[in-house]
Amino acid sequence: MRDRGEFDWSRQFSAQGGRAAPSEIQELMKILDRPGLISLAGGIPDAKLFPIAEIAAAHRRILDDPKRSGLALQYTHSEGFAPLREWLAGDWRRQGIDCGQENILVTSGAQQALDLVARLFLDNGDRLLTAPTLYIGALQAFGNLAPAYGELAELQQPRAPAAKLAYVMPDFANPTGLSMNLDERRALLEGAQARNVVLVEDGTYASLNYDGPPPASLMALSAGRSGAIDGARVIYCGTFSKSLAPGLRVGWIVAPAAVIRRLVLLKQASDLYTSLLAQMVLFEVVCNLGDTHGETLRRIYGMRRDAMLSALSKYMPGGVDWTKPGGGMFVWLTLPPECHATELCSRALEEENLAFIPGSAFYARSPSRNTVRLSFCLNDPETNAQGVERLARLVAR
């Protein structure tokens, strides 16, 4: 009966349970309330722009309605709230693509979408093709299955090793802000078809476009060939976290019905279902807001991007390069080769009260140490400019 804490838990953990690496963003988020800190770190939308009044009103309407309140707080099935799925399917039908509720699974954020897709397709060691850098949460979700990472260019190489999945963020990618043009999208699809690879399209930032809408999605191009989602070989992951608010934790997957049916089973085993109250609220909010909210976000975030890009031109010393994103939340900097971004990040916190994410956190393989991700959405234009000025001072020092 003696068991006084000397139990060695680490020897009990599974192979996959020991693999995930902690996210640096999560650590950085814990110090964001430091006085005077300028954070260009997390991919965090500005809470001041959340449609809080609409969200509060929808909660009130649903929870004060005796016909709906009990339903909203009760168990439900795993597929998601039918009117919300129907609304999401309508988006594709308006593009001339046959899409029904059976093509939609509501998830607990896009993070769960990636986790479910990873578990549905990847066995340990399967080859996964990605851009050199990608969203840290995708690295975590896929990382649980310990894939062998390869580059997207392998889709065009007939003699490259067989791959199972390719993960792509074609619009304003996290962390680089870069987008694929229409020709690149078509080439990617052709390669995926020739090499029998499933494409996972992460559409997280597609709606945050500041210079006009992006080219057709991979899903639209793939489904367009047969005229139906069921004919596509793409799995599309979307979220309301950037366009409305992350706190409702609602994302979705669009995929052929044969894939959705399997994902529903994994979803059931993962968390049974996504809060019906949150789904009902979201459905009312998207119906009531129309596109006015999206226009507001594009206008305001667009100005914040402009401010950051201007400040980079104004303050950065020679030898620093950066991307010029048409949307999303991020600018990606390449510092002079002798710069070590992780050290710079520590110095930035200490000497300049400035937070950002060193680029090395985003690499699937062989990280570059002289890259940096800056997020421009959280702060007003002046603060973005000040943040860039602080960073420029550090780099020049």
Add this chain to the structure above:
Amino acid sequence: MRDRGEFDWSRQFSAQGGRAAPSEIQELMKILDRPGLISLAGGIPDAKLFPIAEIAAAHRRILDDPKRSGLALQYTHSEGFAPLREWLAGDWRRQGIDCGQENILVTSGAQQALDLVARLFLDNGDRLLTAPTLYIGALQAFGNLAPAYGELAELQQPRAPAAKLAYVMPDFANPTGLSMNLDERRALLEGAQARNVVLVEDGTYASLNYDGPPPASLMALSAGRSGAIDGARVIYCGTFSKSLAPGLRVGWIVAPAAVIRRLVLLKQASDLYTSLLAQMVLFEVVCNLGDTHGETLRRIYGMRRDAMLSALSKYMPGGVDWTKPGGGMFVWLTLPPECHATELCSRALEEENLAFIPGSAFYARSPSRNTVRLSFCLNDPETNAQGVERLARLVAR
């Protein structure tokens, strides 16, 4: 460029992605609105007993407060809302067991708790000890890792094959309604220690006790030896789904800090975090309600249990046995050996407009075909009695 739906998705799925079986409960839930149907099927609490006014008021207070609304809808870290974790930790400290926030992870329902624990500990094929029957959702969560199932009795057998994990619901178990007494709990712990097995304790139904509180939890017994959660070899999974409302999707894990730190990483990769709004609402509701709501549930559900047990005595023909649960939601019936419960279930829907779950859905191995699970919480006492009368007619036919 031709790809017209002939793509064979099933050949792309991973080993684990193809394994989960559909839950019959999920299917049955889709027909629950049939007129006149009496459902003794799902483990569903009665929505009429949800503290809806409190939940609505808490939403209003938080979403109408400019200091809190943005926070509630923003990203947050994965561990959970600190005041809620502190409140949960306080529960253990009042039992004289050292417990802090670092011992608590908030999850998206107890289902996610089981999924994360399964992924942290089980490699494909690891041995998992359970009662002969268990919660379908646990079978789904563990099933993704394709464990080799063994019986809990193996904990007392020094020469049984090595096992990694034992999953136990000591209080009013789903599906049997049976509980373990204090001696059985102590023997289980001793066996787990002797055989180096981690215990996963599912406390879902502990608060729904109708004849007085259950004996000390496995966690309390294990942590009691060293006086601290960090000295336990138990992982405790709890939920607000039965005691308040499932729709908020909030559960939790209590475990040594070394385990929580790993689970946090898996949680991050799974869905980043559980809705902070839901956690803030729950914290206000539990603080405001005190134990009055629990007392109401115990009184009303207790009467519904009594009604079902009386009706079983009154109507059931000879050769039928059933459990007499002291809490929870379920009575477990053993029909005469010639009865085939799955066929009976189809006939019940057709001939008697009655729904229940055939017992075979709950077995980890070698299902008995003559068992049935009845849920007594959803209906008033008269309906429970009518449902049992309908079932008795069918069995006698």
